[in-house]
Amino acid sequence: MTRFSLLDLVPVVEGGTVAQSLANAADLARHAETLGYQRYWVAEHHGMRGIASAATAVVIGYIAAATSRIRVGAGGIMLPNHAPLVIAEQFGTLDALFPGRIDLGLGRAPGSDQRVARAMRRTLETDPNAFPQDVMELQSYFADDGRTGIAATPGAGANVPLWILGSSTFGAQLAAALGLPYAFASHFAPDALDAALAIYRRDFRPSAQLAKPHAMAGFNVFAAETDEEAELLASSQQQSFVALRTGNPRQLPPPVAGYRAGLGAQGASILDHVLQCSAVGSPATVARQTAAFIERTGVDEVMVASAIYDHEARKRSLAITAEVMSGLTVPA
Structure with a gap:
C-alpha cells in the first residue's frame, strides 16, 4: 500500500479567525489519524494573512496533544531563519512530550518575502548556502556527540528524524549526501521533480538514520x-x-x-x-x-x-x- 500523509498549511478562510483555523487543524489531524494517514505536517510561513502556522513548533505541540498515534511534524522549518540550537531545543522538547511521534523537515527558503525575513532575522547576513552546515550542526545537537561543545537541553539524544525538503536539485543532493529522507514540494513547484528524485536515488549514501532512499512528493x-x-x-x-x-x-x-x-x-x-x-x-x-x-x-x-x-x-x-x-x- 502506498504510504500517504497530510500537509496542512492551516488556512485562514475569509470571514474566519486564526483560532478557528487552529481548531479545524486539530479536528483535521484527528480525522486523518482515524483514516490511516502516516503523518501530519505543518509548515513555517510568515507574514501571510491566509496561513496560521507561523509558530510552527507551537502548532505541532497543539496537534500532537490532540492526537495519539499519527506522526506530527514540520514540513518544514526554514532553518536559515533560526539558530540550529534553538530548533534542537524546540524539537527536543516536543520529542520529550510526544516520544517517537515528531518529524522535523528542514528547508532553506525564508518562508516569506525579504521584508518579512528582515523583520524575523534583524539582519539578512545569514547565508542560505550555509544550510548544509546548519543541518549538520542540528544533527550534532540531537546526537549529543560533543562536536559543538554545547549540550542541547532539551534536545540531546532526542529521537527526531530529520527530512530534507526541496523544490530544486539542491535539497536532493544534500539529502542523498547525508543519507536522509527527502520530500519534494511538487504540490506548488513541480519543475525539477523528476531530476531531483533521480539525483537523490542515484547519489544516496546510507546513514545511521536511513539505510536506503525514501522519497516523498x-x-x-x-x-x-x-x-x-x-x-x-x-x-x-x-x-x-x-x-x-x-x-x-x-x-x-x-x-x-x-x-x-x-x-x-x-x-x-x-x-x-x-x-x-x-x-x-x-x-x-x-x-x-x-x-x-x-x-x-x-x-x-x-x-x-x-x-x-x-x-x-x-x-x-x-x-x-x-x-x-x-x-x-x-x-x-
Whole structure:
C-alpha cells in the first residue's frame, strides 16, 4: 500500500479567525489519524494573512496533544531563519512530550518575502548556502556527540528524524549526501521533480538514520462525489495561488463556480504551471490521476496537500483520498 500523509498549511478562510483555523487543524489531524494517514505536517510561513502556522513548533505541540498515534511534524522549518540550537531545543522538547511521534523537515527558503525575513532575522547576513552546515550542526545537537561543545537541553539524544525538503536539485543532493529522507514540494513547484528524485536515488549514501532512499512528493488532491463538485472545491486554492503569484495574497476565499474557465491567459498559465501535480475529481478520477503520479515518480510516500474553504468538505475529501490511496501500491 502506498504510504500517504497530510500537509496542512492551516488556512485562514475569509470571514474566519486564526483560532478557528487552529481548531479545524486539530479536528483535521484527528480525522486523518482515524483514516490511516502516516503523518501530519505543518509548515513555517510568515507574514501571510491566509496561513496560521507561523509558530510552527507551537502548532505541532497543539496537534500532537490532540492526537495519539499519527506522526506530527514540520514540513518544514526554514532553518536559515533560526539558530540550529534553538530548533534542537524546540524539537527536543516536543520529542520529550510526544516520544517517537515528531518529524522535523528542514528547508532553506525564508518562508516569506525579504521584508518579512528582515523583520524575523534583524539582519539578512545569514547565508542560505550555509544550510548544509546548519543541518549538520542540528544533527550534532540531537546526537549529543560533543562536536559543538554545547549540550542541547532539551534536545540531546532526542529521537527526531530529520527530512530534507526541496523544490530544486539542491535539497536532493544534500539529502542523498547525508543519507536522509527527502520530500519534494511538487504540490506548488513541480519543475525539477523528476531530476531531483533521480539525483537523490542515484547519489544516496546510507546513514545511521536511513539505510536506503525514501522519497516523498507533494500532491494536491481535491476529492468529492463528482468531478464537478471537486472542481468547485479546488477553486478556493486556485484563487489563492493566482492572488499570491500576482502580488495580492489573501485569505482562503469561498469557491467560485467556473472560476478556472473564466480566467484570463495569465491566470490560466499560473494554474497550469503551479498545479501540475494534482488530482481533482470523483473517487475514480482521483484514483486514476494519483496512480499516474505514483507510477511516474515511484515515490515511497505521497504528501497530500489541499486547501478547501468548507471544513466538512475538506474532511470528506481526505476520506475519499485515504480510500483511494489504500487501494494503490508503491511501484517496485
